[in-house]
Amino acid sequence: MRLRYHARSLRFDSRGCAGHVAEAARIVELAVDRRPRERLLMAGPTCLTDAELLALVLRTGNGTADAVNLAHTLLDRFGGVLGVLSSTAESLLAVRGLGDAKVAALLAIRELLERAEIEKMKRAPVVSSSDEVRRYLGIHLAGKEREVFGALLLDTRHRLLGVEDIFLGSIDRTMVYPREVAKCCLRYNAAAVVLFHNHPSGSAEPSSSDRELTERLNSVLQEIDVRLLDHVVVAGLRKVSMAERGML
Template structure:
């Protein structure tokens, strides 16, 4: 039986409109995006199959184009659409962050940094550039490394911060392993960057390491 024959209160789209997106399961949300199923499977059946195949929505969203398009019911058009949705979400979080004080919204800062960095396949180092009222100017990606290391040069960090007229920065990088615990090298790098930026009167407010969760140097008392 197709979804159109289901009771109205059980159809994902109608359920979303009536109750809100937060009342839908992962598979139901994905079914709304898919719109249609395939032969012998409704959109919800297909969505459940995909959630299982990719071990959750995160795996589906992070899949490369070839892996994504090889799955039943998907293809290049769906890949492009879903990547557009992911990027819209990131930009929405960035706009929210830019409206306020990054220091007064640590949860929003973490949400943005996780959305930006968590699923990067290699280590990426960047920083949030802040004005003198701690409003976000921009996020700049400064170095991409191997799977477990990134080469970060203090002079490039200083040049970037000065070029955007930043008064303060929040450093950030990801651990592709998912383990956010900072390494000794992370702490050493942070100290070197603090010293370099101090010479031009730019403060380092935090260094956030992103994995499956986030670790804040400021909260650890390391700054």
């Protein structure tokens, strides 16, 4: 079958893996063994580019561009895979060619990633790595346009009991009531807690009010014998551990 391309041709190595790829023609015009889905099944997902993997989720294009080209558009617009998966439903729906079905599929992937991280932490003998917590929070808070304050609740052996978003605020502030945080810990019968909140429009550096709040919360939690292990502030890709900064 003769292949036609809009721009440069695809290049493949001996495993059928694509090199640096320009815009391709319609996927259905490609030979079967050159289509993303078939190549993934033959050689594994690492052989596909970000755009090709994303195209498998999108499944179809937008009428003027195939799924791969639509994926390229998304990656360029949102700055890569993380940007796409961190975007809100509203911002995704604003892209021509993304309807409810495609957006729902993208949001489902993000939710599955978050649930996988929770499952992994719950199965771990102990939640001891700050990197592990930061990785989870990066997924959990991705795309949140308002401030969220929450907690990872742990038992006496620092195993994860659950995750709670306790307060939802505006774009730049959240009202946090220590009594409600304490109630949440008691509800889980938690022995330790990692608090977290995000700064959707600012820096991940803890503010003076963040430090004051953490001190108040620490005092309240000590009264109910709950140990505050950390308070993590998230802003975009940055996550700052107040424990590592010596702020607890």
